[in-house]
Amino acid sequence: MRYAMALNIGKCVGCADCVVACQTENNVPIGYSRDWIIEKVKGEYPTLNLHFESQRCNHCETSPCVRVCPTGASHVIEGGIVKVTENECIGCGACIQACPYEARYFHPDGYVDKCTFCDHRVSQGQDPACVSVCPTYCMIFGDLDDPSSEISNILRTNDAYVLAPESGTQPHVYFFK
């Protein structure tokens, strides 16, 4: 199993429902978030073009955060989901610096926190919280190893892109239009 997410930037309206859903689902402390919305503006005034990206941990195949972790608190679980074990994390912040996507932050309790692809929901056969609340159905979550899954089909038929591919992380969050 290789879980991945694909986001249709042609459908995303930037409502940030995904952000709120994640904060509620995962008890994210106030003032912090595991996912966020980026506005990307292209072109020159007055002919501008804007799209939104809902960004989060990319659950990279070659995850630099896991490589630099001195205690093994950052690890990869079944399905390629990158997770942090709270009571093994010393809060050194190496993973925060190693992540090209700024996906990690210090929880007020000291350990490092990040998106888990809602593994507690996924293991029950549900979609992650952010995906399940999206009002425009712009996010698709699924298994890349299953050739008949919706996400495999989308990545086959669309010209999807990933963030900072030059960093060599092989991310698992895709964007397409």
Add this chain to the structure above:
Amino acid sequence: MPVTVKISTIIPPFIIAIGLIFLIEDLHHKLYFWQLMVHFEVASPMSWGTWILTIILFISILWPLSFIDGIKLFFEENNKKRLAKWCGSVQNVMKKVPLLPKLVELTTKNRKTLAYITFFLAIALGIYTGILLSSFNARPLWNTSILGPLFLVSGVSTGAAAIMWLSNNKEEKALFSRIDLVLIGIELTLIFLMFLGMAWGPEVYQQTAAMFLGGEFTAVFWGVFVGMGLILPAILEALELKGFHVPIAIPAFLILLGGLIFRVIMVVAGQISAYTF
């Protein structure tokens, strides 16, 4: 070289201990720092660093203890009564700690073997910070293989400056002054090569180099670190060797301060440099 071999060895245990306190203080989940000691991650430079630092701390304590008689004598000869007295009380405490006298005796017997081990461990420790930072692929300023050697040379140069400052022996001072001049030359070359590599590299590296070549860190890096922390002390040292009277404390202090500023700049600027997407 009495100061280099014997007396200067009382510095490391203290500065390593201070460094360790800062390192632990910098953690956000402090009470879990012991997790470092129950894990070893081969791919994580910080895990290597933890173990190198731990071993070096033990050796750095045993080494001066094995010279304690000589150190005490040195302070007595140089009229540093309080330090000599302090050495005496260390000797008394040492006898009471279980196992410690035996370990010190072992150190004294195997001094040469231990010196070789420490030589390699010290290089590893000096190069470690650079290797650690260079392992962060997401931070283009750090992600250069030349950073390890650069941190090592900078560290050895500050070490030479410290001995130069501490020594009361004219020949020893001159020798370390000369060593330091060579190291500063190497350091300047490595800095030049580092920026050459960045300026000729892919886009993110060009942007990173621009932070130092016209960007916000230009003045502090070239003016304060390279100018006042490397070139000015090098000129002062050269003048001193030519026979001009320059108080050795000035270049030594500038080099030590420069070494610190260099690290602060690299750590701060490195966190700003990032991939854009």
